[in-house]
Amino acid sequence: MGVFRRRKKGILSEGYLWILMAGLLYVLGLLTRDNSALLEKIYPASWNRALIRILSRITGAVPISLGEFFLYANVAAGIVLLLLLVRRLFTGGFFTLLYGIATYAALLYFVFMLVFGLNYNRASIRADLSLERVNYTAEELILLNESLIERANGLREKVSENEEGVFTLTEKKSEIFTMAEEGYDAFSSAFPQFGGSYGLAKGILASEALNYTGITGVFMPFTGEANVNIKGPDLLFPATVLHEMAHQRGIAYEDEANYMAFLVSSYHSYEPIQYSGTMLALLNSMNALYREDKETYRALYETYSEGVKRDLRAYSVFYDAYEGEVNERATKVNDTYLKSNGQSSGVRSYGEMVNLLLEQFMQKGELVLGVE
Known part of the structure; x- marks a missing residue:
């Protein structure tokens, strides 16, 4: 019945899209490693600074380091997921969980490169x-x-x-x-x-x-x-x-x-x-x-x-x-x-x-x- 119709997922909820976008940023990193002028055309430093500025102002409203707790949470989650992967080898669902982990890793990589990682390819100050x-x-x-x-x-x-x-x-x-x-x-x-x-x-x-x-x-x-x-x-x-x-x-x-x-x-x-x-x-x-x-x-x-x-x-x-x-x-x-x-x-x-x-x-x- 219509009441119980399955809701469509948003396009960004598809794991393969995050993996694809992470891959594209990786390729962009390779292409611009020795070509800072190309990076500046595609993703100007002023845009990047604006992004970090907005992000830091939002997180700056909290007096403690959110990044520190983000790190702890991810380390703890990594340990738990590793144990779950070992268990899934024997109980089933190993590749489903592995796909989920790969999706999350791709998301992290995408955010890292967009916010900071590509700056390693920019021209010197x-x-x-x-x-x-x-x-x-x-x-x-x-x-x-x-x-x-x-x-x-x-x-x-x-x-x-x-x-x-x-x-x-x-x-x-x-x-x-x-x-x-x-x-x-x-x-x-x-x-x-x-x-x-x-x-x-x-x-x-x-x-x-x-x-x-x-x-x-x-x-x-x-x-x-x-x-x-x-x-x-x-x-x-x-x-x-x-x-x-x-x-x-x-x-x-x-x-x-x-x-x-x-x-x-x-x-x-x-x-x-x-x-x-x-x-x-x-x-x-x-x-x-x-x-x-x-x-x-x-x-x-x-x-x-x-x-x-x-x-x-x-x-x-x-x-x-x-x-x-x-x-x-x-x-x-x-x-x-x-x-x-x-x-x-x-x-x-x-x-x-x-x-x-x-x-x-x-x-x-x-x-x-x-x-x-």
Whole structure:
């Protein structure tokens, strides 16, 4: 009878359509991996930023990280589904369940690529900042480090420290989330493409456990949230917040997000945020120098102020307590993720921000780009 007539399913409820769309996005990713101009024609960066902006504003209405709970729910569901698959081998319905899992995986892949994944194929931020890719010499790297050290030493005199003489934030870390937004507001006055209102960064509830992985922040593509470990040292905390906010603005590569964190920090009026961004740049630049010239590295290290040295020692001691197998496994997982998205050097790409720093320093003649 008509009352009991079966209702038609919506077109998007058909699993094969999600699998097909995921496949199409995968092909698009392959076609645009070495052709960022094609991607920009099909899916402009401005569209992507608008999508993340809307998504992050919606999820930003909730004070806790929805992405963190989304992750936990999916891990739990994965374990349950794996057990169910084994059971269905003997009770029947194995392929039906497998099809359902494949459909859901395709949906996740589709959302990931649409919100964030395709950004790995976009042109470098050099185009936005009028920088040219150039290889510089070790002598020029030394000049960069000398300038960064001078800047770090000067800023260190203007920030607060605790009873042990170590840099400390006087604000709650939740307040830094709001203050970091002010940095992007100032930066967007010179580079409007990075402006707009996004959801504020959020602390990760499982931050203490995250210390064992060495991970200080995570961008959640499925919710548009910039999530930060709130149980780590203060030294790089503001810089980490700015880094994850850079991902919100469609900057996928880690080296570029690191560089953006330094750049935006230099636009901020608050010295502790400037200091944190400068220390992020200095650590990366000095690590690059260490690989090139250990003797000069040691000589430059001695020019650090005593306050900067105390901050670095405290930072190192803090994470020494968390080193172990979990940290190593997490690094391997992160390395695999980065390489799968086109970052061929894997975790080493975190140090490649030095190329951008050198290009800015040598081509613009200054560390603080566009700030008077």
